[in-house]
Amino acid sequence: VVSAVNGAISITGTGAGAGTSGNNFGVNISGNLAAVQASGTGNISISGTGGNASGGSNYGVITSNALVTSNGGNINISGTGGASSGNINYGIQLNGVGGMTSTTGAGTITLTGLGGGTGNSATNYGVIIDTLQLVQTANGNIMINGTGGGAGTGTNNWGVYIATNLATVRSTGSGAISITGTSGNAGGTGGSNHAIYVLSGIISANGGNITLNG
Numbered sequence: 001v002v003s004a005v006n007g008a009i010s011i012t013g014t015g016a017g018a019g020t021s022g023n024n025f026g027v028n029i030s031g032n033l034a035a036v037q038a039s040g041t042g043n044i045s046i047s048g049t050g051g052n053a054s055g056g057s058n059y060g061v062i063t064s065n066a067l068v069t070s071n072g073g074n075i076n077i078s079g080t081g082g083a084s085s086g087n088i089n090y091g092i093q094l095n096g097v098g099g100m101t102s103t104t105g106a107g108t109i110t111l112t113g114l115g116g117g118t119g120n121s122a123t124n125y126g127v128i129i130d131t132l133q134l135v136q137t138a139n140g141n142i143m144i145n146g147t148g149g150g151a152g153t154g155t156n157n158w159g160v161y162i163a164t165n166l167a168t169v170r171s172t173g174s175g176a177i178s179i180t181g182t183s184g185n186a187g188g189t190g191g192s193n194h195a196i197y198v199l200s201g202i203i204s205a206n207g208g209n210i211t212l213n214g
Helices: none
Strands: 002-004 009-014 027-030 035-038 044-049 061-064 067-070 075-080 092-095 100-103 109-114 127-130 134-137 142-147 160-162 168-171 177-182 196-198 202-205 210-213
Touching: 002 009, 009 027, 009 035, 027 044, 035 044, 044 061, 044 067, 061 075, 067 075, 075 092, 075 100, 092 109, 100 109, 109 127, 109 134, 127 142, 134 142, 142 160, 142 168, 160 177, 168 177, 177 202, 202 210
Parallel strands: 002 035, 009 044, 027 061, 035 067, 044 075, 061 092, 067 100, 075 109, 092 127, 100 134, 109 142, 127 160, 134 168, 142 177, 160 196, 168 202, 177 210
Antiparallel strands: none
């Protein structure tokens, strides 16, 4: 647990790894007791860059079954997937049962993800929200910006993917939701590179507008 009362929290990481290794995360916050919490009004900033080894799965930032919460402060998460020839180099992945990224009051949430990948790398999402993950504000805005990675013949490089099992992006008060996605592999020949893909996820706002740009 990383916690602060009325103070800011800043976490920055860069994945290492070499050769054919994989799973070189910039920032990994995982486990049922994992938490980053600002119990006062402090802001939370998390920034990560995945490693470049060829094994793939080099995420910028991953939270799994974890809590990232603030009591009215802003939450800013930015991630860049590794420049790996392997597949699945996400900018940001938020997932896991019971996992939540949430702030109250006028606090905002900003997610900015850039998928990685070189060569013929595939499945490099900018931002993926998956598996019962909740991203929630009250009167603050939610802004999600994702750009897919990938290269060559790589496919399925999506900007923003709100995926399976009721992954939810929600504003309970007057906060607006803005999601902007840019498909990846612009210079390659691979297909199925969507800007925004909502599979069985939920996007809801109580009083604010919802805007999707893809």
